[in-house]
Amino acid sequence: MFTQSVAHLYSSLTKPCFDLLLIVLTLATYSNKMKGNIFIGPSIATIVICMTGQLLRLLSPRFGALAGEEARMKANLRHVHARLIAHAEEVAFYGGHKVELGQLQAAYKELVAQMTSVFNKKLWYVMLEQFCMKYVWSGTGMVMLALPILTATHTHGQKGSTISDRAEYMTTSRNLLNSAADAIERLMSSYKEIVTLAGYATRVSDMLVVFGEVARGKCVRSVHVSSAGAPFQVTFKDNRPVPEGKIIYTNDQAIRLRGVPIVTPACDVVAGGVTLDIAPGTHLLIVGPNGCGKSSLFRIISGLWPVFGGELHVPRPCACAHCADETNLADTGFCTSRPIMFYIPQRPYMSQGSLIDQVTYPSRAKEGDTAAESRAAHILKLVRLDAAAARHGGLWAVRDWRATLSGGEKQRMAMARMFYHRPVYALLDECTSAVSMETEVVMYEAAVKEGITLLSITHRPSVWKYHTHVLEFDGCGNWSYRPLDKDGAVTTALTTLATAATPSTAPNTAPTTETAPAEH
Numbered sequence: 024m025f026t027q028s029v030a031h032l033y034s035s036l037t038k039p040c041f042d043l044l045l046i047v048l049t050l051a052t053y054s055n056k057m058k059g060n061i062f063i064g065p066s067i068a069t070i071v072i073c074m075t076g077q078l079l080r081l082l083s084p085r086f087g088a089l090a091g092e093e094a095r096m097k098a099n100l101r102h103v104h105a106r107l108i109a110h111a112e113e114v115a116f117y118g119g120h121k122v123e124l125g126q127l128q129a130a131y132k133e134l135v136a137q138m139t140s141v142f143n144k145k146l147w148y149v150m151l152e153q154f155c156m157k158y159v160w161s162g163t164g165m166v167m168l169a170l171p172i173l174t175a176t177h178t179h180g181q182k183g184s185t186i187s188d189r190a191e192y193m194t195t196s197r198n199l200l201n202s203a204a205d206a207i208e209r210l211m212s213s214y215k216e217i218v219t220l221a222g223y224a225t226r227v228s229d230m231l232v233v234f235g236e237v238a239r240g241k242c243v244r245s246v247h248v249s250s251a252g253a254p255f256q257v258t259f260k261d262n263r264p265v266p267e268g269k270i271i272y273t274n275d276q277a278i279r280l281r282g283v284p285i286v287t288p289a290c291d292v293v294a295g296g297v298t299l300d301i302a303p304g305t306h307l308l309i310v311g312p313n314g315c316g317k318s319s320l321f322r323i324i325s326g327l328w329p330v331f332g333g334e335l336h337v338p339r340p341c342a343c344a345h346c347a348d349e350t351n352l353a354d355t356g357f358c359t360s361r362p363i364m365f366y367i368p369q370r371p372y373m374s375q376g377s378l379i380d381q382v383t384y385p386s387r388a389k390e391g392d393t394a395a396e397s398r399a400a401h402i403l404k405l406v407r408l409d410a411a412a413a414r415h416g417g418l419w420a421v422r423d424w425r426a427t428l429s430g431g432e433k434q435r436m437a438m439a440r441m442f443y444h445r446p447v448y449a450l451l452d453e454c455t456s457a458v459s460m461e462t463e464v465v466m467y468e469a470a471v472k473e474g475i476t477l478l479s480i481t482h483r484p485s486v487w488k489y490h491t492h493v494l495e496f497d498g499c500g501n502w503s504y505r506p507l508d509k510d511g512a513v514t515t516a517l518t519t520l521a522t523a524a525t526p527s528t529a530p531n532t533a534p535t536t537e538t539a540p541a542e543h
């Protein structure tokens with residue numbers, strides 16, 4: 024944009040500069056040779072130029088204000104994109120792509136409408152301006168150059184001193200200089216524009232190549248082949264990783280993993296083939312040291328990351344008309360069925376809009392929807408956000424909620440979303456780490472009562488009692504899956520994990536139903 028502006032500025036300045044130089048040189052050459060009054064021409068030219076310039080200024084639309092407004096809209100569009108890039112994973116987990124698409128399209132359409140109106144206004148103005156610059160001002164320039172010759176005193180017998188000689192000489196020089204200035208100006212501006220265009224074209228071409236690869240499911244990222252000692256070997260074909268795992272859709276709402284390795288998109292094998300069975304009512308606690316693959320398991324179950332091996336059985340996605348139509352934006356209707364999985368990240372995502380929009384995200388409540396209002400109010404009370412809601416102007420108050428709410432309040436808001444949508448499974452990824460223990464316990468209890476099955480990553484022993492099973496990673500690629508004591512008493516290994524922030528190597532004391540395969 025900057026290069027383009029500079030190029031345009033440069034090309035529009037070159038011609039007037041050459042013209043002015045030519046006029047000054049010609050006047051200087053002829054002023055000492057001619058006895059005519061050389062000041063009449065410049066004076067008339069200056070008056071004409073000033074008058075037409077003033078007229079153009081009066082007729083011109085307020086381009087400064089229009090450009091300011093356009094810049095604001097461009098910044099807004101960039102801001103919406105940047106938000107989405109920063110929170111892409113959270114939005115993908117929530118399935119909030121339709122709401123985000125709606126907001127992106129609204130910002131884009133606003134900008135397009137503004138730019139179209141500016142272009143329409145510019146059209147007639149630029150035509151008038153070009154006419155004045157090309158014909159009125161250059162015509163005045165010609166008159167100005169002609170005046171000294173017309174008013175010059177003729178000297179008899181001197182070679183080349185007749186008026187016709189001088190006029191011929193001056194016209195030829197002027198035409199030559201004009202043509203040269205024009206040609207150089209065009210060459211320079213064309214060169215710059217072509218170079219800029221080539222840069223943009225390369226970017227667009229790269230983007231189209233990536234789009235094509237994504238559409239064919241072959242997007243290539245920089246990967247490194249996992250080492251020989253890794254608990255799982257990723258298969259490569261033509262230097263590309265091949266996800267060889269199977270995804271099987273079930274109708275019984277159960278989630279089953281059969282030897283599914285946890286492999287990152289960079290082909291790092293984080294854990295060997297995990298085998299476990301989760302059904303509604305199997306509240307699973309997932310523990311392990313940092314970076315052992317706890318969140319990655321959620322990414323694989325949710326379908327964000329490919330399955331590189333084994334079999335993943337997950338409930339069939341909702342096939343209602345609303346969910347099936349990818350072009351359907353949130354304001355054209357809602358899915359009324361209960362979502363199967365609902366992910367709540369540690370760093371909660373706050374969308375644009377009112378407070379009630381935060382609770383209902385990724386759906387949107389319509390003004391006057393009293394059922395949604397009373398449900399949202401009840402849930403805000405449950406997660407103890409009712410006082411904060413009243414303080415910030417109520418359910419329909421629009422604020423930058425990312426900045427307005429505190430860390431703990433944002434995490435409670437994310438839990439409020441879960442209560443609003445009542446999913447079959449809630450994937451809680453350390454999502455209450457900033458919430459007080461007392462409120463955390465209230466929320467876990469309420470979730471279990473609501474019939475939501477919890478799959479939780481948490482280091483707080485106070486909520487372990489709400490789980491029936493535990494999946495424990497040791498951070499070296501090994502894992503174990505077993506039932507958790509009913510009374511909430513935890514195993515030695517888990518206690519060690521909670522008290523020491525080191526990878527657990529202690530042996531399992533609870534009855535083990537599944538353990539990692541032979542290589543560990």
Ligand SMILES: Nc1ncnc2c1ncn2[C@@H]1O[C@H](COP(=O)(O)OP(=O)(O)OP(=O)(O)O)[C@@H](O)[C@H]1O
Pocket residue numbers: 287288289291293311312313314315316317318319320
């Ligand atoms: N998008 C990604 N691309 C490549 N590698 C990733 C990506 N996300 C995570 N990883 C890697 O995968 C490994 C497991 O990450 P994961 O987020 O599952 O850890 P975690 O067990 O949830 O850790 P924590 O307790 O710190 O949240 C880490 O080594 C991390 O660097």
